Amino acid sequence: MPRVFSGIQPTGDPHIGNYFGAMKNYVRLGEEYGKNSIYCVVDLHAPTNPNAYDPRQLAARTLEMAVANMAAGLDPEKVIFFAQSHVPEHTELAWLFTVITPVGELERMTQYKDKAQKLESTPAGLLMYPVLQAADILLYKADTVPVGEDQVQHIELTREIARKFNHQFGEMFPEPRAVLAKDALRIPGVDGQGKMSKSKGNTIGILEPLDSIWQKLRPAPTDPARVRRTDPGDPDKCLIGDYHKLFSDLPTIETVYEGCRTAGIGCVDCKKMLMVGITRELTPIQERAAELRADPVRVRDVLAQGAKEARQIAAPVMEEAREKVGFLK
Numbered sequence: 001m002p003r004v005f006s007g008i009q010p011t012g013d014p015h016i017g018n019y020f021g022a023m024k025n026y027v028r029l030g031e032e033y034g035k036n037s038i039y040c041v042v043d044l045h046a047p048t049n050p051n052a053y054d055p056r057q058l059a060a061r062t063l064e065m066a067v068a069n070m071a072a073g074l075d076p077e078k079v080i081f082f083a084q085s086h087v088p089e090h091t092e093l094a095w096l097f098t099v100i101t102p103v104g105e106l107e108r109m110t111q112y113k114d115k116a117q118k119l120e121s122t123p124a125g126l127l128m129y130p131v132l133q134a135a136d137i138l139l140y141k142a143d144t145v146p147v148g149e150d151q152v153q154h155i156e157l158t159r160e161i162a163r164k165f166n167h168q169f170g171e172m173f174p175e176p177r178a179v180l181a182k183d184a185l186r187i188p189g190v191d192g193q194g195k196m197s198k199s200k201g202n203t204i205g206i207l208e209p210l211d212s213i214w215q216k217l218r219p220a221p222t223d224p225a226r227v228r229r230t231d232p233g234d235p236d237k238c239l240i241g242d243y244h245k246l247f248s249d250l251p252t253i254e255t256v257y258e259g260c261r262t263a264g265i266g267c268v269d270c271k272k273m274l275m276v277g278i279t280r281e282l283t284p285i286q287e288r289a290a291e292l293r294a295d296p297v298r299v300r301d302v303l304a305q306g307a308k309e310a311r312q313i314a315a316p317v318m319e320e321a322r323e324k325v326g327f328l329k
């Protein structure tokens with residue numbers, strides 16, 4: 001059976017791009033592969049980018065990301081779900097990979113180049129980020145990695161590291177494949193300026209209060225052809241049309257598409273209809289999140305149990321790696 005691994009950034013409030021592109025996928029894969037699907041809040045990665053990291057917030061954000069995923073349907077009874085820093089084998093394996101990874105390969109990584117150019121001084125950890133990511137995946141001998149498009153280059157490097165290790169020390173690791181979360185690529189930001197992303201500030205959070213979501217949707221740009229209420233438009237050229245495909249039921253989508261093309265409905269009506277779908281989808285998630293937030297001990301217990309389960313896989317793999325590299329027992 002395939003083994004799935006995915007790392008979840010502890011960024012706090014996930015947005016609907018994360019939800020449709022990754023989180024729902026985790027739930028689906030969890031149903032399919034059970035304890036062979038391994039999800040981890042990758043808190044060790046957070047301090048590698050000083051621009052996006054605050055030590056006073058890391059623990060809270062890690063917990064909040066756990067809450068969000070559990071509220072969105074990730075069932076820790078079915079999958080393995082934990083915080084990366086609770087399983088020390090991640091950093092140990094990363095060190096072994098560091099010694100076989102050429103610096104030139106790491107310097108080629110697009111994400112590294114993007115982040116490094118915004119920093120006055122580049123921490124070595126930022127360069128090593130993809131090595132730790134390779135260790136995250138290969139520590140569980142995972143062969144399937146659901147990722148966004150921006151991570152594909154890192155998964156390629158993971159494959160290369162696995163090949164190198166196997167060649168140098170003996171066959172041990174599979175070469176994992178990236179499974180692209182295609183929906184995530186198409187979800188536009190609420191400002192209409194390209195992909196939804198936290199750094200652009202154009203997100204709709206899945207745990208965001210519904211009235212705050214409406215305050216963002218009401219002024220959101222629509223098809224520019226609809227200058228007047230009587231002008232027909234094209235919902236395929238409108239981000240609200242895209243959102244309807246995510247949140248609304250089929251009859252509503254048909255009504256909206258027909259109404260937009262014939263100027264039978266106005267954009268405000270259309271946005272109100274979208275809010276019905278958003279409310280239906282997000283209300284139960286927000287209610288579950290409120291319950292979980294009220295019981296942080298339960299969430300910590302879930303992560304502690306997940307770390308125990310993760311280590312049952314990680315410890316023997318690490319033992320095998322130590323042996324292959326030749327350390328004294």
Ligand code: SF4
Pocket residue numbers: 222223226233234235238239240241256259260261265266267268270271
């Ligand atoms: Fe967009 Fe809806 Fe207005 Fe059409 S009616 S342009 S889909 S907001």
